[in-house]
Amino acid sequence: MNDDGAAARKLLQNAHFLLSSPELRQLPGDHGIEVAFAGRSNSGKSSAINVLCNQRNLARTSRTPGRTQHFVVFALDETRRLVDLPGFGYAKVAKSVRAHWDRALPQYLERRQSLAGLVLLMDIRHPIKPQDEIIIAWCAAAGVPLHVLLNKADKLSRGAALDTLRAVERHLAAHGGEASSVQLFSALKQQGVEEAFTVLADWLEAGATPG
Numbered sequence: 001m002n003d004d005g006a007a008a009r010k011l012l013q014n015a016h017f018l019l020s021s022p023e024l025r026q027l028p029g030d031h032g033i034e035v036a037f038a039g040r041s042n043s044g045k046s047s048a049i050n051v052l053c054n055q056r057n058l059a060r061t062s063r064t065p066g067r068t069q070h071f072v073v074f075a076l077d078e079t080r081r082l083v084d085l086p087g088f089g090y091a092k093v094a095k096s097v098r099a100h101w102d103r104a105l106p107q108y109l110e111r112r113q114s115l116a117g118l119v120l121l122m123d124i125r126h127p128i129k130p131q132d133e134i135i136i137a138w139c140a141a142a143g144v145p146l147h148v149l150l151n152k153a154d155k156l157s158r159g160a161a162l163d164t165l166r167a168v169e170r171h172l173a174a175h176g177g178e179a180s181s182v183q184l185f186s187a188l189k190q191q192g193v194e195e196a197f198t199v200l201a202d203w204l205e206a207g208a209t210p211g
Contacts, residue, residue, distance in 0.1 A: 005194055008201035015053040015074040015082060022070050024104055024111075032079035034114045035203050038105075038135055039121030041087040044151040047187040048121055049074075049084060052196060059084055069101075071108070080204055081114075105135075109142040116203040117145035117179075119196075124150040124164050124184070128171055136176050145179035147199045148172070153184040153191055 021027065039045035046059035053059075058074065072084040085108075086101050109115065120135055122128070127150060139146040148168060153161045161184055172180040181199065185192035 002198065004201035004205065005197035008197040008204060009054075011076050011080065011204060012053045012082075012197075012200070013055070014076050015055065015058055017058070018073040018075040018081065020070040020072045022100070022104075024071070024108055027071055027083075027112075028073060028081065030112060030114050032081065032114050033116045033204055034081045034083050034112065035116055035200060036083040036085050036108075036118045037121065038085040038118055039087065039151075040123070040126075040129060040131055042126075043121035043123050044187050045084070045087065045121040048119075048149060048151060048185065049082065051187045051190055051193065052200070053082075076204070106138050106142075109138050109144050115144055117147060117199075119200075120146060120148045121151050122148060122168075124153050124161060125155055127164055127168055133175070136172065136180070139180070140175065140177035143177060145203065146172075146176055147180070147196075148182035149185035149192070149196060150182060151185050151187055154186040154189045 018028065019026070037045055037049055039048075049059040050056055053074070059072070069086050071086070074082040074084070076082065085105065109118070118135070118139055120132065120139075122132055136146065138144075150161070150165060150168060156164070165182060165184055168182045172182060183192050183195050183199075185196065
């Protein structure tokens with residue numbers, strides 16, 4: 001791991017819960033640097049956050065998909081934060097809740113000046129679902145850098161995983177913004193963690209505090 005990636009690893013280990021809110025207006029002041037995490041309810045988003053932060057229970061994991069229905073903010077230091085976005089694609093969520101997030105999420109991506117990038121989790125066995133396409137399009141329209149983690153890569157053979165990686169690369173080239181990228185990842189096996197830290201380091205560096 002390079003020095004920047006190691007610094008990002010150390011920074012993320014400082015993550016601690018700050019607040020949880022269903023409303024944009026209750027988020028911390030729009031300054032410093034935020035990195036957001038999004039993903040379908042079965043993508044392993046919470047597990048990925050826990051692995052990257054080296055904390056077993058930082059982001060809640062549950063056998064019941066769609067449990068996260070708030071903006072959940074984790075502070076890294078005085079100027080940098082992680083934001084766990086609501087899980088999407090869960091059919092049992094009430095229509096009123098889905099309607100709220102259909103409004104709130106694009107507003108967050110379009111208006112949040114401190115948002116440095118968004119990490120989108122996908123189950124590598126079921127990539128580029130319609131909800132993923134929506135997030136990709138929203139990020140491209142808002143000019144938000146996007147990095148896709150193809151999680152659960154350990155569930156496929158190396159050849160099949162690389163085929164999916166190339167397919168998602170082609171999709172991002174056609175539909176993603178200029179600053180979009182993708183990698184193989186496994187929260188269970190901690191595969192691809194160093195590569196992810198390199199991306200996060202680039203996004204979080206601008207929020208570094210002196211000294």
